[in-house]
Amino acid sequence: MPELPEVETVRAGLATRLIGALVHEVSINDQRSLKRHLLGPKHFVDELVGQQLQAVVRRGKFLWLPLSDSRALVGHLGMSGQMLLRSSGHPEDKQTRIVIHTKTSQGDQLELRFVDQRIFGSLAIEDLVPTSDGGPGGFSPEAAVDASIPAPVAHISRDLLDPLFDDKAVVAKIKQRSAGIKKILLDQNLLSGIGNIYADESLWRAKIHYDQPAGSISGPKLLELVAIAKDVLQKSVIQGGTSFDEQYKNVNGKAGYFEQELNAYGQQGKPCQRCGVEIKREAWANRGSHFCPNCQKLKR
Numbered sequence: 001m002p003e004l005p006e007v008e009t010v011r012a013g014l015a016t017r018l019i020g021a022l023v024h025e026v027s028i029n030d031q032r033s034l035k036r037h038l039l040g041p042k043h044f045v046d047e048l049v050g051q052q053l054q055a056v057v058r059r060g061k062f063l064w065l066p067l068s069d070s071r072a073l074v075g076h077l078g079m080s081g082q083m084l085l086r087s088s089g090h091p092e093d094k095q096t097r098i099v100i101h102t103k104t105s106q107g108d109q110l111e112l113r114f115v116d117q118r119i120f121g122s123l124a125i126e127d128l129v130p131t132s133d134g135g136p137g138g139f140s141p142e143a144a145v146d147a148s149i150p151a152p153v154a155h156i157s158r159d160l161l162d163p164l165f166d167d168k169a170v171v172a173k174i175k176q177r178s179a180g181i182k183k184i185l186l187d188q189n190l191l192s193g194i195g196n197i198y199a200d201e202s203l204w205r206a207k208i209h210y211d212q213p214a215g216s217i218s219g220p221k222l223l224e225l226v227a228i229a230k231d232v233l234q235k236s237v238i239q240g241g242t243s244f245d246e247q248y249k250n251v252n253g254k255a256g257y258f259e260q261e262l263n264a265y266g267q268q269g270k271p272c273q274r275c276g277v278e279i280k281r282e283a284w285a286n287r288g289s290h291f292c293p294n295c296q297k298l299k300r
């Protein structure tokens with residue numbers, strides 16, 4: 001599953017070339033990749049042709065390209081979706097489901113190819129609705145965006161890399177919760193952008209047990225955890241995303257980097273980089289939690 005850094009790498013790659021591009025043709029090779037576009041393929045094509053792509057915006061793991069008329073092209077990458085940019089005439093990529101043919105602001109013919117091996121992802125055109133806090137919809141450093149967000153994403157809270165993310169307000173909300181801290185970190189209604197990998201890595205660095213009741217952690221310690229999580233995400237963005245996911249590719253079709261250093265996630269059986277005790281993995285919410293039983297003790 002791609003996490004925020006992988007999606008940000010895709011977003012930034014698309015933004016460098018697609019902002020201002022005009023859509024002149026759309027080819028649907030597989031209608032299953034439009035499963036979330038409920039009005040059907042013809043409607044999708046009719047809506048998109050003639051549009052100018054205004055920006056490439058991300059909130060958490062969600063990515064969209066605002067169009068005119070309060071609508072946006074939303075890319076759900078799912079487990080296996082990729083968005084590739086190819087010059088016209090570039091050899092076909094296997095499992096290309098949808099091709100959006102554009103003319104860029106520099107006058108180049110450029111194809112946005114939606115490639116999806118397992119069809120877990122999809123594209124859709126969605127209505128934009130006002131953001132609940134009146135701020136821009138999401139992260140888009142290259143182009144200004146309105147205070148609007150695709151309706152299906154509207155319930156997702158701002159992510160840790162969003163300039164409007166409010167550390168103190170979010171920590172105050174976390175303090176009121178009694179569930180385990182990892183469950184809270186993954187609650188997209190509270191803050192977004194942290195998945196399983198980055199939750200385990202952030203908790204390891206902060207020396208907090210994954211099941212520590214959120215409300216039992218001090219305010220300053222929670223602020224420290226938020227700062228650590230931001231740092232972990234930022235470092236991963238710089239490296240182009242993590243990478244465990246072999247499906248993950250950047251917009252040029254290159255696989256992610258496998259070099260990223262991890263201290264907890266997937267490190268079970270190896271010595272903790274801080275104290276040398278063996279990292280453990282415990283079953284957790286149909287997944288796993290990786291932690292150091294010495295550095296990250298559950299405090300009662």
Ligand SMILES: [Zn+2]
Nearest residue numbers: 272275292295
């Ligand atoms: Zn340790």
